[in-house]
Amino acid sequence: MDAHAYDALVIGAGISGMQAALDLAEKGYQVLVVERQASIGGTMAKLDKTFPTNDCAICITAPKMVELARHPNITLLTSAQVERVAGSVGHFEVTIWRQTTYVDPEKCTGCGDCARACPVEVADTFNGRLSRRKAIYLQFPQAVPAVYTIDYAQCTGCGACDRACGPGAISFLRRSQPLTVTVGSIVVATGFEVLEPTELRREYGYGRFANVLTALQYERLMAASGPTDGHVTRPSDGQAPRSIAWIQCVGSRSTQGGHPYCSKICCMYATKEALITREHAPDTATTIFYMDLRAYGKDFQQYYRRAADHGVRYVRSRPASVSENADQSLMLEYEDTLTGKVASETFDLLVLSTAVVPPPENRRLAQALGIAVDEHGFFVARDALRAPLHATREGIFLAGGAQGPNDIPDCVAQASGAAGLAAIPLSQRQRTAEPVPPAERDVAAEAPRTGVFVCSCGKNIGGFVDVEAVTASARALPEVAFAEACTFACSEDAQRKIRGAIEANGLNRVVVAACSPITHGPVFQQTCAEVGLNAGLFEMANIRNQCSWVHSSEPGPATTKAADLVRMAVARASYVKSLPVQTIEVTPGCLVIGGGAAGMTAAITLAEMGIEVVLVERETVLGGKLNLLGKLAPNDLPASTFREHLVHEVQRRPQIKVFTGTEVGEVSGHVGNFQVTLDGGLGEAITQVQVGTIIVATGFREVDLRGRYGYGDDPRIITQLELERHLRDGTLGKPRSVVMINCAGSLDAANPSCCRIGCSVAVKNARLVHQAAPGTQVFLLYQDLRVYGKGQEEAFTQMLAEVAPQRIRYDAERPPQVSLEHGRIMVTVYDTLLRDELEVEADLVVLTAALRGDGETPRLKQMLKVGANAQDFYHEAHAKIRPLDFTTEGIYLCGGDHYPRSIPDTLAQAAGAASRAAIPLLRGRVKVEPIVAEVEAARCSGCGLCVPHCPYGAMRLDPERGVLVIEEVLCKGCGTCVAACPSGALQQRGFADAQVLAMIETAWEGALV
């Protein structure tokens, strides 16, 4: 048998894998997704909320899960693992092992009858063993695919489930099978797990004391769908804890624990957990024991301050031990290192922020893939600085937790980046074109002839609702031309019957009364489309999830309600219209604004995908910060070498047109068709370009510190950027003492944000200063050392070993003072750990200056109609799951203009932005939402009240005609504007007033006298 050919393979379907798969599929490539678990979703599906926005995790994951499962270009294999990979880039031969779950996914309706019948109860690992489930189970309510799975290791083979299953979905004869496919490129997104400290850090009592949990277990306790319905209770007695402590860095940052790296996310998730705990139960005392609080990201420091203001207590300390009291509360022994007092304190519950560790199977997978893992088992990049997303074998790319700890936005950015890079080897391939909608019957002129199909879902509906009675009441409605009951409406066989009924009875509206339109709507829309009925003509009544399942104790009222729901759907159906699927053509080409590391990388990635790029740089040379830096962490590559490499890669590609010394003048148009003027400065010609998408990569800058820390008063008081120049040019001299002051201009009232890279830059430069002037004593004045993630903590400890700097921790309330006395620079600083003031004479003071976005941002943001914050950093569309998009469709961002970041992070984002920007360009058309708003010009008074309601800037007033115009490509179909229009001139397709009102008015029709 010939191996099935796909374009790309994605391994692992957490947020990273899903994003990578969707990015590739949206470009028109056929993607195979292999997930070892029964459901996709990964770690994010287990979380409650997410920092720093407190977005509900499942609310933002579930739509992606559904989108992935439905995507026509994606094939999903769950409960599967990659066994072997032969061949090479462009033609990998992949052998996959599909573990049977003994349940036919085509037949299972997710009813759960089997689980109720199954006699075997086991600990629920999804819930961190805090609750129990059956041997046949659904991982979690939103699981995708929503198919039950038999946990073979636990199943006794009794067959009770098989007997209970109405559709006959269970078969113990289903075998695990190998499967061979070919793919052109591979993305590895296998994520991470958390350490269960049963071996290490036993002094914290995990596994021994009932009320000691890992933070991931605590997330399940907080989650509304978790084992306690979101009520935080103690496992020992089910009581609400009055006090909770978190211990940070459990296993991480430890030479003993074998996890020397910083796990990067735990400071923030502990902060989140404590904050949300207090929001829910304000009387709960929450205390976080930390060593350095790593609130390094965009808005993280503000989030941390907010938690502190909300009464979350932070104690700088690593507790020594934990013991259990008679009432199973826990006693911690610790030294508050800011007061120097040792204390014993009792807490009702203890949460351990345990190290992020790689899945143990990574090593096996690495062998199969022929790529390298590090000593811990995380996959390693080919070049940690220059190729952060390339695995060590060509054609294989890495994203998200697979490489090390990462938070959600970094995962998503990397996933898009990996998808962009994985598309390069595919650029010669045929892409799946936008599917041609099947020919449709024009039913506009016909009177409604509605067909109703009432599903009993085995016993799930039929057991509580009288399906026959509901069908009969539907049949009695005047518009209804046909009504029938069916056992499993979504089964292949029932679909055939529905199609037959539509044709035989000339039906022009279809109502299926079954489960949720969110999960099953598209299935039936497809069925209708096959016989020429537009998706807009289909309606669904949710008589399972929102009726039989929730009223199972009241069959009478449940039946009445089901009949009502069907009547409402039928009423609405009478007003529905076909929803035209519109697309607009896309002008090829992408504009990249900014020629630093980010802009150049984005341009190169796009060009390699075969896309034309216009790269605009304001300065006369390309390179951005690379022109100013010395050697680059993590591997001391000279910045100039890297700059030359990038410039060469840009220049050798005919697809990239570079405009240096050029500014962007004006921008008009929308996704697919932007008109841009480029201004070469005085005397230079103005160039007009037309592009389909735009990437903004305008970088960041140091704030002006003049007047602070003596900056500007003496040439020996400089910033890190100036130090970089000395190091590069060899002009450092031989200072005996170099005092670095971190957070200069950051973390204070005027600028509460953390610069994200300052600490690691200081660590690098302490080492480089020591190399350049070996006798130098380096003093590092810091607040928290924010060297996070894989590699940075290690670089920090290496620096400690080599340089042995004096580290002095200061507080924002008492910042260091720099003074000039008779030509000598004196720095005084209050050491919070020593609780004494120290005075140092400095030969050189280096300020780690706060960073902010480019000065042109205010002008650019107006022009592009995008947002930016007070520090001139741009607002991404969604802080968690759309870090590279603007809300304005067709415009993307990457690099330092989003927030300062290291070069590897910048490159990942840049490849990601290229991937995003390539989607409309490769598709050639952008689809217009079918449910957009529309204006009835005659009724529009031109008041403009609706305009500010649109979050997407899709509306504007036409000044000539004095009426509103909607840019349909930009409209996302929320309908907010429609409700805002005082003249009733706006309507939303698919949700027109008449359609919604038809339901409202019939809801209680039977009751009206």
Next chain:
Amino acid sequence: MTTSIRIGSGRNELLQKVEALSGQHLANCYQCGTCAAGCPFHQAMDLLPDALIQHLRLGLPGILERQTFWICAGCDTCSDRCPRGLDIARIMEALRQICLREGGDHPALTQLERADLGALPPIALVASMRRNSG
């Protein structure tokens, strides 16, 4: 007015000696306090172990006059738990050795007069001698 302690950038001889004798690199310490909180005798100490390390690193005066390292019984609890793998017990020993080698036996030992000496287990006596004499 607060008086500040002047710290210099010159050689820190005591630190060098301690590092040589203990084989420990004190820069590695994160000042996390694990050692201090777990020490069974922290209450009796006039400088907690982590503070002692910071004093040594900064070269602050008066370290050798402190009692902390005499109070340390070498139980290794701190060394066993330090996340940075520092053997603090060795640092304590190094300080004792420096004092003993420079200034002779520890006064506590030489002043010893007690009736029940004979009843004490030999290991107590020998250990005490070893830790308190050169």
Next chain:
Amino acid sequence: MQIAYYPGCTIKVSAPEHEIAALAVMRVLGLDLHEMREWNCCGVVHSLATDNLIRHMAPVRVFARLQQQGEREVVTLCDMCFNTLARANQVARRQPEQMDAIKATSGDELNYDGSAEVLHLLQILRDRVGMAAIKARVRQPLHNLRVYPYYGCKLLRPTEVGLDDPEVPTVLGDLMAALGATVVEGNLQTRCCGAYHVVNRENLVAERVAATVAQARANGANAIVLSCPLCHFNLATRQSNPDHALPVLYYTQLMGLAFGLPPATLGLPDATALFEEALPTAHHAQAVPMCTKGER
């Protein structure tokens, strides 16, 4: 089974009862401990300074003699000896240059190749005899004994020489459970008793002992069991109220009692008075539930 035994001075001088009891119970278990010849002081406390070679000479001499006597293994009773010997042995194995230097100063007498294995009697009991075999030997289960195992430091730390998990040791508890006793836990079980500070900083020891005994008592113990003669001395003699003291016993003594050996042969002349409460009557033995800990 035959095995060389290194007693050390403190066992001989201050804790003969531990030795008597150990030899007696090992005989019951079919193990013959023969005292090695020409042993000397272990050195007492492992030297922690990098340059203090002279301090390693005493233990190395012990090893050299063992090597001469053709012994591969040596078992100790005293925790301090165990710790000092085991750590010196590590130096011998990992830092051969230190051995060479020792040899250079003292001649061939101190020729040692690192081949000896230092064991503690508890390791023999746990790993070679096994708790099941010990349980099988029990004639008089200690059902009425609620005992607090006290580990101290030298048995457990540093981790690389310790014989059990330094944070959650179980060996003494498991042994007591095998004898039928109820095990009482507490977080001070592994905390140093003050050791040699009893010589000139008695207050440190008194404070530790008071806290430990108070915890044992508060958690319901009616006796403390331990292994180290120095801990024994401190805990037994530094309790604040001698009239109301908790009895402090060696595990070997409790094994002997459970095996049905006469108290007098275990260095427990007035055991009955001490254990009125703790020692079971035959009738009692069945009624009291088994320990809670051994089952984990």
Next chain:
Amino acid sequence: MSEPFEPKIVGLLCSWCAYAGADTAGVSRVQYPPNLRIVRVMCSGRVDPLFVARAFEHGADGVLVAGCHPGDCHYLSGNNYAEERFAKFAQLLDFFGLDQRRFKLAWVSGSEGARFAAIVAEMTEELRALGPLELKVQ
């Protein structure tokens, strides 16, 4: 009248959070009173006060509008507009002599099945106590 009064409620739920939350209540089999009829819209921002008024006119004793928690809106800010709009609308209810308790605006996330059920149960209870709505026909 011997039958206890059973209130009639119309619910206007956003598709992304509140409707998904109601689905989750189903998957988790959380029971709540069968007094609610749900109408799905894409965003709580779509809900026109006219819809609510019309529901009361056509027999509803209570109306529930539910959307994503603030900050969670799939369309970024639609729920903020809903909140603003219905704050004003609630005052209007007073003006028409309608008890404000008959109208409820709630935030329910996709995972809050139990919470959704609790809101419906509580509202049903409250309306049972208030009794049937009697609109004065002009």
